[in-house]
Amino acid sequence: MKVYEAVNLGAAELKGICANPKFESELLLAYCLGIDRTKLILKKEEKLEGKQLKKFLELLNMRKSRIPYQYIVKKQHFMGLEFFVDENVLIPRPDTETLVEEVLKRLRKGDVIIDIGTGSGAIAISIAKYFKNCTVYAVDISKKALEVAKYNAKMHGVLDKIVFIESDVFSNVSKDLKFDFIVSNPPYIKRSEIETLQKEVKKEPIIALDGGPDGLLFYKKIIKEGPFYINIEGNIVFEIGYGQKEAVTDLLKKNGFEDIEVIKDLSGIDRVIIAKYKL
Incomplete structure (x- = not known):
């Protein structure tokens, strides 16, 4: 043939x-x-x-x-870079590039960034690759996901710019650390909706999809604990799911975050929320 x-x-x-x-x-x-x-x-x-x-x-x-082709060929492109992916990490989506692009627009020399729930490392590595003068911390609860992220960081020559921490949100992050950007694409699908997802999506790690009963579990955790780790005038940047803008905005307002911006993705859907910590 x-x-x-x-x-x-x-x-x-x-x-x-x-x-x-x-x-x-x-x-x-x-x-x-x-x-x-x-x-x-x-x-x-x-x-x-x-x-x-x-x-x-x-x-x-x-x-x-219904195994996603990205898991079969062990790669996915994101921000013009090729990332190794396997069943231990969520497959990076083009929509998430909106988050990275908005962070890159706002970075200043010497800024310190933490990426919570780094998975394959796509967000953290892209930031480190495209903005040379910054320090990035990449956090994930999954040891296997961190192994994938470290492999990708080494492949793209930024392993020395990223500190990897095995942690459930901030649980293993030193309170001596202060960040200019807290960045996350957290699990945000309502638990009751997991079974309605495409068969391919259900092949991805459940831990990277399940946002709790209301889909807001990790936004609540990060926003509640974030003030202990963020510099004044520091930025928190989230990817959000469809219809979550108002709920996440309210959480931010109640926890000392102001100047809230909502950015749409290329499909015109509210995709990224950015806010500053004001005390």
């Missing part, structure tokens, strides 16, 4: 499974061949070896079982 025939076969197999079956077929086949998807076009007339075709069919079956 030739490369282009395998791509077409894969696209047919994935029809109804994903929104762009040809794209995902190409990604999976490129992974099997050890090349970038863009190079497949140059090899479209080449014949696949038996073991390559067998591996490709195995990956198609994995994808048909």
